[in-house]
Amino acid sequence: MTKFISLKRNPLWVALSSALLVQACAIPTIDVREPQVNIPESYNVQSSTQLNGQSKAQANTAEKAVTSDAVNINWKDWFNDPQLAALVETAVNNNQEVAILLQRINMAANEVYAREGEYLPAVSAGVAVETEKVGEFTREGAVEEHLDIKEGKAFPDPLANLRLGLNASWELDVWHKLRDASKVASLEYMASIEGRKFFVTQLVSEVSRCYYELLALDNKLANLDSTIKVQQNVIKTINTLKQYGRSTSLPVARFTAEVKKNESERFLIQQDIVEKENTLNLLLGRAPQPIERNSDVLMTAEIIKPNVGVPSALLANRADIRQAELTLQAANLNIDVAKANFYPSFELKAGVGLSAFDSRYLFNVPESLAYSLSGDIFAPLINRRAIEAVYQNASAEQVQAAYEYELALLRAVAEVSNSLSKLNNLEKSVEAKGLQIASLEQSVDVANRLFASAHGEYLEVLLAQRETLEARSELIETRQQQLSALVDLYQALGGGWQS
Structure with missing residues (x-):
């Protein structure tokens, strides 16, 4: 006669069912956050263009440029400078921090490999x-x-x-704890890859900014040299007029002092050039050495504003947003892993x-x-503080990851809007500064001719030259800021380096 065992009356089954019921009822409640970000349909740059007196047709053209559905981030289209491209490629290949991040990616890959083996015999x-x-x-x-x-x-x-x-x-793996942990490790691995891409984008941008700052210093130095040369010629003219009794020693002393002032400034700029070259070499991962460059690029490069796409395209273009999204997915899954610790x-x-x-x-x-x-x-029954703490930490990490994802989105949209507005305003500033310099150069020429014909004061010549020097320096700085703003836009759109 065969004997059947009733599961309902089996003490072991009753005990196991009771334990599972106790575990299900004793799991603490936690907070989980869903990202709450409303991405605008387009970047807010129309108001800035209209305030600067742009025509309606130009405003419509700008609006089309910034709301294009497709954005193609190609380094050669953004920065047409072979020497800068060579420096960037050297930095990506030699930078020690990039190599460090690569090792972190390898460690994350090893973690995935280890996690996959945990749910196998x-x-x-x-x-x-x-x-x-x-x-x-x-x-x-x-x-x-x-x-x-x-x-x-x-x-x-x-x-x-x-x-x-x-x-x-x-x-x-009844509760999928081990398999979920493996998926968490895989998401963290992919997030580390995106983190490296984001760092490379930052590195490319930092090298470009440093390069343009170096070109600006070169142009400032050349501007000082040309001004010093002009002032020395004025001193020769004054000495000639002095021989004929048409001038005194006072203009000579004032212009000599101005020359020495500019020569002193020249030494400071030379020091800034050395330090900027060393900073750039550090980004390139090499010892200090001269940087090959064409300083004329700063003032002659044509700035072309590419299509930047719509804000929603940032979700696919920006590596930091993709990294934040993967981190959030891992945090969501990690809650299930921590919850499974309460079960037998x-x-x-x-x-x-x-x-x-x-x-x-x-x-x-x-x-x-x-x-x-x-x-x-x-199954844990008594003193489950460690398990509860891990569960609560998983909840806190998920909420933190949700906030970081929201912040990454908001920051990305704001950075693109700022860069677009800055490019528009700096373009108009460069145009106005060019007209100012043209007027000042004309005033210098008039002042020199009046002074040479004894119809003007030397102070007028000195003041006109000083104002022209300052205006040219300001134009150089504005031009450098304009190119840096293009770099900022490149970074804000999630650009990277593709050799």
Whole structure:
């Protein structure tokens, strides 16, 4: 007669069901946040263009440029400078921080590899040797003494034990904790790749800004040299007029002081050039050395504003947004991993091999054959503070990741809007500054002719030259800011370097 066992009346099943019910009811509540960001349909740059007196047709053209559905970020289209391109490629290949990030990516890949193996069975092989001497008045000692009397043979003392075999263990991933942990590691690995891309974008932008700042210093130095040369010619003219009694020593002293002032400024600019070259070489990952460059590029380069796409395109273009999104996905999944710690864990263990107290009997099969099979079920019931803390931390990390994702989106849209507005305003500033310099150069020419014909004061010449020098320096700075704004726009749109 076959005997059936009722699961409903089985004490083990009742105990297990009760434990699961207790675990389900005892899991604490946590906070989970969904990102709440409304991305605008277009960048807010129309108001800035209209305030600067742009025509309606020009405003419509600008609006089309910034709302194009497609954005093609190509380095050569943005910065047409072969020397800058060579510097950027050197930086991407040699920069130590890029190499450090690559090693972090390798470590993240190794973590994925390790996590994938955790939910697979583990098998180990080995040899174990041990010896044991038990007390005579213990249970084991009494058994040995009883066998000695019954069999009439001395029991080995101490007793050795030799084992040779295989052991296997397998944690059953009933709650998908191990597989979810593997997915978390994979998402973190992909996030580390995006983090490296974002850093490379920042590196490209930083090299470009530093390069343009170096060109600006070169142009300032050339501007000072030309001004000093003009002032020295004025001093010669004054000395000639002085010989004919048409001038005094005062203009000579004032212009000489102005020349020395500019020469002093020249030494400071030379020091700035050395420091800027060293900074750029550090970004390139090499020792200090001269930077090959064409300083005329700063004032002659044509600035073409490419299509920047719509704000929603930033989700696919910007590596920091993709990194934040992957981090958020990993944080969401990590909550499930932490929650699974409250549930019972199931583990199967098995072993098979040979065992004997003497090596002479180790291979006497089947007498020396030994095997084992067991199953374990463990569930935390009391003092679960560590598990609860991990669960609460997973919740806090998820909320933090959601806020960071929102911040990355808002920051990206703001950066693009700022860069577009800055490019528009700096373009008009450069035009106005060029007209100012043209007027000042005309005033310098008039002042020089009036002074040479004794119809003007030397102070007018000095003041006109000083104002022209300052205006040219301001134009150089504005031009450098204009090119840097183009770099900022490139970075804000999520550009990178593709060799």
